Amino acid sequence: MTGQNKKIIAFCCAESAYRAADRAGRLGIHYPDNVRVIRVPCAGRVSVLHILKAFEKGAAGVLVMGCQEGACRHLTGNIRAKERAKYAEDLLKEVGINGQRVKVVNFGPDMAQKFAREIEEMVEKIKEE
Amino acid sequence: MPVKIGLFLCDCGGSLRNIDFPKIRENLAKLEDIAFVKISHNLCLEEGEKAIASRILGENVIRVVIAACSPELCEDKFMRLLEGLGLNPNLLSIANIREQCSWAHERDVTKKALELIRMAVNKARLLQAVERGEVPVNKEVLVVGGGFSGVKSALELSQLGIRTTIVERESALGGKLRELGGFYGVETSPKEMLGSMIKAIEEDKNIEVLTSAEVARVQGGAGDFTVRIRKGGKESSRSFGAIIFATGYRTEILPQDFEVEPGGNIISQQKLVQMLQAPKKSERRPETIGFALDFSDENCRLPTLSTLNNALLVKEKLGSEVYVFCKNLKVDSEGAEKLYQEARDRGVVFLKFEKPPQIYGENGQVKVEAKDVLLGEEVTLLCDLLVAEEKTLPSEGTESLSSMLNLEIDSRGFYQAENIHLYPVASERKGIYFVGNCRGDLDLARASTDVSSAVMNIYEFLSPEGAIVEVEKVKADPQKCRACLTCIRICPHKAIQLVRVDSEKWVAKIYDLACDRCGICAAICPAKAIKFEGYSDEQILAEVEAIGEGL
Numbered sequence: 316m317t318g319q320n321k322k323i324i325a326f327c328c329a330e331s332a333y334r335a336a337d338r339a340g341r342l343g344i345h346y347p348d349n350v351r352v353i354r355v356p357c358a359g360r361v362s363v364l365h366i367l368k369a370f371e372k373g374a375a376g377v378l379v380m381g382c383q384e385g386a387c388r389h390l391t392g393n394i395r396a397k398e399r400a401k402y403a404e405d406l407l408k409e410v411g412i413n414g415q416r417v418k419v420v421n422f423g424p425d426m427a428q429k430f431a432r433e434i435e436e437m438v439e440k441i442k443e444e
Numbered sequence: 445m446p447v448k449i450g451l452f453l454c455d456c457g458g459s460l461r462n463i464d465f466p467k468i469r470e471n472l473a474k475l476e477d478i479a480f481v482k483i484s485h486n487l488c489l490e491e492g493e494k495a496i497a498s499r500i501l502g503e504n505v506i507r508v509v510i511a512a513c514s515p516e517l518c519e520d521k522f523m524r525l526l527e528g529l530g531l532n533p534n535l536l537s538i539a540n541i542r543e544q545c546s547w548a549h550e551r552d553v554t555k556k557a558l559e560l561i562r563m564a565v566n567k568a569r570l571l572q573a574v575e576r577g578e579v580p581v582n583k584e585v586l587v588v589g590g591g592f593s594g595v596k597s598a599l600e601l602s603q604l605g606i607r608t609t610i611v612e613r614e615s616a617l618g619g620k621l622r623e624l625g626g627f628y629g630v631e632t633s634p635k636e637m638l639g640s641m642i643k644a645i646e647e648d649k650n651i652e653v654l655t656s657a658e659v660a661r662v663q664g665g666a667g668d669f670t671v672r673i674r675k676g677g678k679e680s681s682r683s684f685g686a687i688i689f690a691t692g693y694r695t696e697i698l699p700q701d702f703e704v705e706p707g708g709n710i711i712s713q714q715k716l717v718q719m720l721q722a723p724k725k726s727e728r729r730p731e732t733i734g735f736a737l738d739f740s741d742e743n744c745r746l747p748t749l750s751t752l753n754n755a756l757l758v759k760e761k762l763g764s765e766v767y768v769f770c771k772n773l774k775v776d777s778e779g780a781e782k783l784y785q786e787a788r789d790r791g792v793v794f795l796k797f798e799k800p801p802q803i804y805g806e807n808g809q810v811k812v813e814a815k816d817v818l819l820g821e822e823v824t825l826l827c828d829l830l831v832a833e834e835k836t837l838p839s840e841g842t843e844s845l846s847s848m849l850n851l852e853i854d855s856r857g858f859y860q861a862e863n864i865h866l867y868p869v870a871s872e873r874k875g876i877y878f879v880g881n882c883r884g885d886l887d888l889a890r891a892s893t894d895v896s897s898a899v900m901n902i903y904e905f906l907s908p909e910g911a912i913v914e915v916e917k918v919k920a921d922p923q924k925c926r927a928c929l930t931c932i933r934i935c936p937h938k939a940i941q942l943v944r945v946d947s948e949k950w951v952a953k954i955y956d957l958a959c960d961r962c963g964i965c966a967a968i969c970p971a972k973a974i975k976f977e978g979y980s981d982e983q984i985l986a987e988v989e990a991i992g993e994g995l
Contacts, residue, residue, distance in 0.1 A: 322991045329516075337514045340543030348549040348556050351563065352540070353987050354515065360963030360979055369988050389962035390862070390872060390936040399967065 321375035321441050323350045323434065326361045330388045332380030334424035339431050346431035347438045350378075357381070358419075359392025366403040366417055375441040376416045377403075378433060383421045393421060415440060447569050448479040450505035451561070452496060453541075454487040454512035460546040464554040471558060477569065479505045487512050493525055500529055507568040511539040511561045532573035534914075534978055539564035559990060566986035574917045574977050578910035579957050581667035582685035585902060586611065588659055588845075591619020593880025593891045594690035595641045600899040602650035606906065609652045609682070610645075611659055611673055613841075617642055619692050620881075625717030628756040628783065662687070662849055665939060665958035666875030667911060686875045686902045689859065690895075691842060693746075693881040695834040709810045710803075710830045713750050720754075720761050730828035733764050734812055736801070737833050738771035746836045746885040748774045752783040754831070759790045766792045767825060769801055769814060777887035795823060803830065836885040849876065850938050859883045869898040873938045874958045877901065913956045917977050918966065924973035925951040931965035931974060940965060 327333040333354050339346065355361055358381025369377045379400050381393035400419045407417065420433050451472060455465055469481040482499055486492045487510065500508065508526060512518055515538040523533035539560040545553050585601055587594045590612030598608040610617070617638075624634040645651050657675035664670045669684045697712055711719075716733075735751045738744065755766045768787075773794065775781045788794070801814030810830040816823045838857040846853045851871050852860040859878040862870045869877045879894035880886060886894065905911070920931070920940075927950045932940045939958035942950045954965070954974070966976040975981075 324988060324991070333514075334516060336548075337516055337540070337543040340514075340545075340547035343547065345550055346548060348545075348551070348553055351556075351559065351991060352544055353563070353984060354540075355963065355984070356976075356979055357962035357964060360967050360976070360984075362967035362981070364981060365984055365988065368985050369991075372988050372991050374988075374991060389960060389964060391934075392936070392962055392964055395934070395964055395967070 321349060321438075322373060323376040323378060323437050323441070324369040324374045325350050325352045325378040325380055325434070326355050326358065326365065327352050328358045328381040328388075328392070328422070329354050329356055331382040331424045332358075332420070332422040332430065335380075335422050335426045335430040338425060339427035342427050344427050344431045346434040349438065350434045357387070357389045357392035358396035359387075359389060361396055361399065363399050363403045363406070366400065367406065370407065370412060370416075376418075376437045378437060379417070379419045380422055380430075380433075381419070383423055386423070393419075447477050447507055448503070448505045449477055449507045449509055449565060449568055450479050450500055450503060451481045451509045451565070452487055452499075452511070453481065453483045453561075454492070454510070455483065455485055456513065456542055456546075457485050460542060462549065462552050462554075463541060463546050463557045464552070467554055468558050468561065472561065472565070475565070478565070479503045488518060488521065496522075496525060497529055500526075500531065506531075506535065507571060508536045509539065509561065509564045509568045510536065511541045511557070511564065513542040514540045514544070532575070534574040534917075535568070535571050537564040537568035537571060559992075563987040563990040566990045567983050570980070570983050570986055572977055574914045576912055577915040579667060579913055579915075580910045581906055581957070582669075582683050583607065583906050584609065584682075584684050585906070586659075586669070586671055586682070586684040586687045587690060588687065589619065589690035589692055589880075589882070590614070590617035590653065590655070591690060591692045591880070592621050592638075592641075592888065593692070593882075593895055594619070594688070595638075595645060596892065596895045597688045597690055597879060597899060598651045599641065599644055599648070600895060601902065602648050604899065604903050604907075605650070606903065607650050607652075609654065609684070611657045612653065612655045613658055615656050617645070617653065617655070623714050623717070624750075625721055625754070626757060628753045628760070629786070659845070663941075665941065665955035666873070666905070667957045669875065685906045686877070688877045688879055688898055688902070689845070689882055690878075690880045691845065691882040692839045693836050693885065694839045695746075696837055697832045698835055709805065709808070709828065710832050713747075713754060713831060713834055716754055716758070716829075716831050720757055723762075728828075729762055730764050732825070732827045732829075733758055733762075733766050734810065734825065734827035734830045735766070735768045736803075736812075736830060737768065737773075744833075744836065744885065745774055745777055745887060746881075747834055749777055749780060749783075749887055750834075751831070752780060752787055755787050755792045756783065756790065759787075759792065764828075767812075767827065768792060768794045769797060769812060770794060771797060778889040780887075795825075836881070838882065842882065849873070851876070854884075856884075869894050870901065872936055874960075875905065911957055914961075915956055916954075917956070917961060918954050918959055918963070919975055919977075920952040920954055920969075921973045921975065922949075922951045924971045926971050926973075927951055928970060930968055930970060934968050935965055936960075936962065 387393045397419045404417045527533045541557045584607045587610045590610045601608045621638045660674040661672040796817040797814040804811045809826045812825045854860045861868045877898040879898045880891040937960045939955045943953040963976045966974040
């Protein structure tokens with residue numbers, strides 16, 4: 316697969332990151348088109364299984380995007396997400412997938428620029444390999 | 445019956461030019477469970493809605509996929525539309541091909557759009573109907589704490605026709621209001637204020653008062669709490685729909701701030717109030733009185749208010765010289781700025797220090813040494829009396845109560861609001877509210893605001909015949925549940941409890957009314973027993989599976 320065809324799955328919290336992604340579109344902030352956003356009610360909904368399955372199905376990178384720390388609508392969802400992503404990262408490392416391909420990012424709903432930047436960074440990261 | 449999916453594509457008035465809609469239609473129409481693919485220019489306008497209605501009813505589809513703008517914008521609208529057509533609103537899946545596809549990229553994104561729609565179709569195949577149903581709610585409210593906030597809560601609830609029970613630990617209502625001497629410049633004294641409130645309570649048939657009583661245990665969830673109340677050595681169980689905690693605060697002089705023991709010439713605000721109210725004949729009138737503030741904690745709204753208030757009362761009643769030693773004066777309470785101005789006009793001297801002053805006892809007087817910031821010099825003052833700074837602390841039992849309720853307390857030990865800016869009186873648990881000084885130090889005006897917002901929340905929550913909720917949107921499968929308690933510990937809204945199914949088996953039960961639909965439990969459950977319809981593991985993975993199923 317060439318770098319351009321590699322897919323990134325972004326699990327986005329409907330309260331923050333999903334809105335940030337919408338906002339990026341509304342403001343015309345462009346980012347690479349190989350990202351696929353999956354809307355979840357809270358980053359805490361994302362389980363290790365989801366992250367691993369994404370790689371199994373051919374994703375090259377997974378982003379778990381939730382609210383800012385201390386500002387989670389469900390209090391601890393973003394912290395849970397972080398724990399699980401860490402766990403998934405360790406499992407992936409064991410099977411030889413570079414751990415940096417799972418990333419947890421904290422968002423506010425207005426951080427459109429940040430959303431685009433995070434996608435670009437992940438695309439750069441998966442190109443290198 | 446095989447799943448038949450009706451697919452609607454919206455090109456937003458023809459503006460999504462980097463998506464080739466006919467090509468998408470051609471590609472998707474090949475899928476066998478797609479009943480039809482309809483391209484529309486404006487699904488959100490009346491004509492679009494009509495088109496949706498006629499196609500859905502005409503072709504008897506049982507799932508709907510809409511590819512349009514962000515679900516943040518259109519989801520509610522289309523869900524209502526489906527409901528109106530007699531289709532369950534949960535059977536809708538939306539692909540965001542505008543904000544997150546067409547608008548986000550410059551190049552032709554037909555392929556991405558197709559993939560996003562495939563994701564939505566994959567999910568739609570697995571969607572199940574979620575019924576909306578009525579959950580009965582108990583219409584009685586419990587107020588814990590019979591101080592200003594508690595009594596006011598009960599009175600306001602009663603005005604709205606809600607039956608209320610006040611549980612007060614002490615033998616009489618009133619709380620801190622009984623200790624306050626007077627409000628400077630206000631005709632009504634705290635005692636009169638309290639008197640009229642208690643009179644109103646006694647006359648009110650909607651309010652029951654239990655004094656010398658305590659809450660021993662709280663079980664259940666929003667709309668149906670079972671509370672064990674301990675009174676006179678006996679415990680009884682009562683049911684309530686909502687609970688207001690108004691457990692107030694206590695004050696304490698921290699001895700480490702003073703060289704000499706508090707007592708003697710270093711007195712508390714309350715002692716000063718007693719002196720002002722009933723001066724003993726034998727006592728010499730104090731010539732100079734000092735007030736100390738801000739030694740270690742700057743977050744002191746109540747001590748500032750009582751200092752300003754009592755300094756003015758001293759001026760009025762005793763005419764002594766008054767000094768206030770402070771770092772910064774917090775005048776953000778209602779009327780505090782005015783009190784400060786008045787105090788200055790009447791000759792109260794404010795001395796600003798940077799480091800806490802040294803305080804010694806000397807010849808029956810209190811010697812205060814401090815470096816005044818404005819003068820830039822060391823100042824030594826001899827006071828006949830020094831009124832010590834009092835810390836505002838959470839009332840006794842706050843910690844044990846919070847651990848019993850399974851709720852957080854903040855770093856200072858007060859109850860923590862769910863969101864201090866947006867929902868300051870709500871707790872993490874639906875149906876439990878914190879008002880007044882049990883959640884931080886607030887003046888009377890702020891406490892009143894707290895009471896009103898908690899009362900309105902409860903009114904909204906308890907007033908309908910029953911609360912309408914999505915029934916079992918998040919559900920624990922009793923067959924799979926092993927009662928390991930993981931979900932119960934992790935649920936941020938404390939909406940899960942163990943219930944008994946037979947003599948041996950206990951399973952987790954999610955309370956629809958208390959659940960906020962975040963899905964944290966579904967992600968953590970080791971037995972995968974919890975299903976969150978709309979975001980179940982199968983449905984999320986079905987979306988993941990669609991990667992690469994493009995053209």
